[in-house]
Amino acid sequence: MKSYIWLQTVDGSIQQVEQEIAMFCPMICHEVIQKGMGSSKNYAISLPQQVNPAMLSLILDYCRFHQVPGRSNKERKSFDEKFTRMDTKRLCELTSAADSLQLKPLVDLTSRALARIIEGKAPEEIREIFHLPDDLTEEEKLEPLKNATDDPRIRLLNRLYAKKRKELKEREKLKVTGLLFSAAFMLNVEVDEELVDDRSVDDLLSFINGDDGDSKGIKTSKSKKKNRRRKDLQKSTSAHEATKNHNKESNGLNSVCRSAEVRQILPSVGATTNLQDVEDDIFPNKNEFDDGDIDDEIDPTLKEKIDREVEDFARRLNSDWPERMQEILSLGQEKKPVHLSLNGKAGDIVHQDNVAPKRPGCANNFVLVKVPIWIDGLENTEYVGVGARFGPTMESKEKHANHTRLALADPPDCCSKPRNQLTGEVILVHRGNCSFTVKANVAEEAGASAILIINNQTELFKMVCESDADVNIKIPAVMLPQDAGSNLENYINNNTRVSVAFYSPKRPAVDIAEVFLWLMAVGTILLASYWSAWTAKEVAIEQDKLLKDASEEFLQVGSAGSSGFVDINTMSAVLFVVFASCFLVMLYKLMSFWFVEVLVVLFCIGGVEGLQMCLVALLSSWFQRFAESFIKVPFFGAVSHLTLAVCPFCIAFAVVWAVYRRISFAWIGQDILGIALIITVLQIVRVPNLKVGTVLLGCAFLYDIFWVFASKWLFHESVMIVVARGDRSGEDGIPMLLKIPRMFDPWGGYSVIGFGDIILPGLLVAFSLRYDWLANMNLRAGYFVWAMTAYGLGLLVTYVALNLMDGHGQPALLYIVPFTLGTFITLGKKRGDLKTLWTQGEPERPCPHLQLQPLQQKD
Missing domain, CATH: 3.50.30.30 (Glucose Oxidase; domain 1)
Structure with a gap:
């Protein structure tokens, strides 16, 4: 599986990039390895000022091609040639961006492309464009420069300087020995002072890069190169002179940038962290220029020739450096x-x-x-x-x-x-x-x-x-x-x-969609509670009938009746929240387009099962004969004819929704499937007593608060909100939500509520109605009305808090749990039923010694 890192450009935009590609840049590699940056959106790697989104896209394209192993030199050369076909300003911007990321191969490539573009310019244009002061001696101008600014032009001049010294030294040797008839002409003493290298910038660049077959110099064999002495050119210069040259050149170039009110034209390496340790793992360490062929004792006359020729090349190289390059590179606005x-x-x-x-x-x-x-x-x-x-x-x-x-x-x-x-x-x-x-x-x-x-x-x-x-x-x-x-x-x-025309309409404080969503959530719990209580009452009536007949069949029927339900205990309540947290983190980490597709499939499976159970239960009273006749189906066992008739419709409904879920009214299908799934879960899963309900809702209370608020400390963003929004998925959100479009909001959008904010409190509300019916309490004397009212008020307070907090996401259970659980416990204590509610979960049976086995297993 591919790994990704987050990058932030100077304009504040953040994007996710494949780590393998981004690590091709030494600067990014250093930020990841040494500082641990890039792991999330809040820890995005801040790229240098020169790297705007457009340049980052180009650089990633370059890295994406060159990081693939096995490409031939011909393929790489062809790609590089097409890659650098752009206007001068854009090429300069790319050079500066690559230089700031210390991506030397790309810097060298764009520098060569720039040199080809800007050849043939007049020398006077250099100082006119860059306002360089003419305060250096001829020697100082062309001594090898310490590239404090890491300007690619200086790199070229240094390499040319070294090549020129080697070339002129060879030409002098040939003149003395008479090995080449044209050497006397080229080095004629009478015209030495007027001799200027008139090669084009292209030829000089080829000469610099070692392909000097067509240049004025003499081709040197590779074996001869290997035997030459390799000395550092800076050893031949005193420390004072080196410092003087460096300061003058740096000040001259940097003063240009200050006068133009930009600081990006010659990016300063001194302002960045030293990435040599990281860079060595990716790029071999290369000198600024090859000084292996330089003789410390070069003749002063030859040095003058070098100075003149390199100076001319420097002027031609700089003459077309874009006059307005500063403006392009200085996009460092917030x-x-x-x-x-x-x-x-x-x-x-x-x-x-x-x-x-x-x-x-x-x-x-x-x-x-x-x-x-x-x-x-x-x-x-x-x-x-x-x-x-x-x-x-x-x-x-x-x-x-x-x-x-x-x-x-x-x-x-x-x-x-x-x-x-x-x-x-x-x-x-x-x-x-x-x-x-x-x-x-x-x-x-x-x-x-x-x-x-x-x-x-x-x-x-x-x-x-x-x-x-x-x-x-x-x-x-x-x-x-x-x-x-x-x-x-x-x-x-x-x-x-x-x-x-321009106008910015204000959003209404309350939208009618929130009212409908409130009614939808409350109505779903209401229906699920009545279905759960009706089923429990039917089972109780059947048990009472069997008790009166003193039938041996009692326990068997009791077991069969309870087998369709799942009574959770305290341990399973705690584990549920633990697994829910693990699943939430998995959603957060793996959230992507394909993972949302997986969630859609799972949601459709659950929705089909829920819709089928609801429709079968609803239609059974009208089609009782079909509901009670069964047929064996492979892998599923005995299935009623009514179920077989309803199932294709449910599958088709879910498939149509999944295919067309992005259309404007697809929320209707999602809500139908979601409500059916919630009602089915509340029918199958049951809270057996108030103790289990308290543990479950207490853990859910902490769960919701932690993943909405406290998760920001660990993940630097609210995990719950990110997952609910469906960030990085390309969707409007995960499907495990009920939602209604905001009807009177000029900006549109949806009001949403998660399944957990309905199911978890709904388990306690459904328990209250089961208790009331089994205890033969009317609505006024029972607990259901109070529990239902408490849930409705808690959800209402959630919406109020959402609007008061200016739309920032709120954990609904933060408000719902205290209302529902607090009301239930307070009322039970006041009525004296708390002990029964807490441990047994249902009123005393007519024959206590024949209580059902499941009651003995409750925690």
Whole structure:
């Protein structure tokens, strides 16, 4: 089974990635092995600032291909060639992202691709683009640089420097010995000062990488290389000079980044943790350049030639380094993911404000925004977006929202003043290249009435303010998912008039769906209790009849009658909660699309059995002859004809629901199967006395509180809520729920209740009605009405708490158990029945010495 780890990009988005692929990056490998990060969403590995979601996707594609063993060099070369076919800016962004993850093979690949793209640029453009001060001597400029910034360009220059020294040394030897007729021409003393290496960047890169057959140098045999002395170039330079060179070069490059207000153009390795120990397990340790062929005593004249030629290559290499690369790489604005789907679970966004603190000018609640669209004056569709932390408060009513024309931004990112004139239009812009507040300020200054930002993914993200920035934005800002924004762009590009409006309706405090769900839960327990009590009364009447006849058949019938039920004891009550906890953890750990499919199959099996039992019991009075006639079926034994007739319908019903469970009204089929299953469980499983009921509900009380609240300490998120929502499954939730769509909620969604919140208290309520009937108590004098009322009040208090806690998940048994169990125990003590309820569970029989055997086994 594949293992997964969680990764968080700089914009706050979190995604699950196969561990085998992600560990291909040394930085991620270190976080997993050394720090234990990535095991859950709350312990997601925070990736460097340069790794945005788009770059992470590319890097994972690269790792996914190269981590597969057995691929030929031809396949890898072909993949790499196609992989690097992208525009310069994107390639630079990928280089920086791979460099921040210390993925050296990808850095080298993209660096070579960059070098091929930027050849032939004028030397003057280097300093103009990067604003490099010209304060170094010729020698200082081209001494091998200590790559403190880990800039791939410096790596190339260092390798070229070493190659040049080797090449010129060989050329000098050939000139002296006269072994090559062209050496005299190439090294003519009279033109030495004017000699410049005019090879293209491609040729020089080939030369750097060892393929120098077409270069001006002389090919050196491999056997000759092996016999050369390998000395460290830095030994030939004093410590003072090395420090001086390093500081000057680093300061020169870094000052460029500061002047451009970015710090990503030359990512600093010094700011990251040393990953050498982890990296050695994945990549071999390679020097920045091959210094094995360098002679410490190189002639000064040759050194001058090297300096000139490498300087020229450095200028050509840097000349087309994208001028606006800084903007692309500096996407380090705070963006938090909105964990919601647009199919109805919309209100959750308001409950996550704590992740982005408020401050003056940036204090809005995160709210979902409805964006209705009009095409050429006709209402077309409605999209859902998310409002920003900044800007004015959204209008809550549609009738107060203004219909405003939509215009495209030019440039599309709206990071600079738009070229088109705006007169109150809503401006449609792309996310990226600058912060959200910058976009909003530019749009406001240009005359836009609002700004609509297209996300680069299908999800929505929170738009917050930059830290330590004064925010005074007067226009609303809304983000739309990528597909919605693309549709709007297409309309405008086709010369269609598009108008939009913004409003964010408030959710009602109470929805009628909660009332129906309350009635559904209470009604299910009511039906199950009456069925359980009726069955118990029928058994008691049969027993009394046999007692009067003093028949030897009594005990046999008693045993047969009880064989259809499962009376739990205290040990099984405790074990039930233990197994339930284990099953919940398994759901949490294995939650995925395929695992939900397994749960659906299990739910259908239970639902078919429950629906069949309910229908057979309901139809038996009308079709008594079919209910009492049996037929032997292989593997199932004797089965009534009525059961055989009902079973195909139940199976077909469950299969149809499973296939079409994603349609809007499939909740009806799920609730029918669920109610039938709950009633059947409450009919078969019984609490024999109040002692067992107290142990069961007491353990369930602690179980619910722990897995809703306390599990956050162990798993960093509420296990119960995550499982109920069906996170990572691609579904709206697990099927073991009763749910009703919220009818008057403008954002839709469902009100839900778990099976356990009905079955566990229902066992105690059903026990109360069985006791009342066996004791011949009327409703007013009995315990059932009180128990039923207590359950209804407990469930009602749960909904009140849910609304008071702003929709945060609440453990229903936290409120239901004290109401039901407390009422039962208090009333039993007051009436003097507590001892009987606690131990026996039913009133005294007419013949105590002939009590049924099951009563003697109760705990």
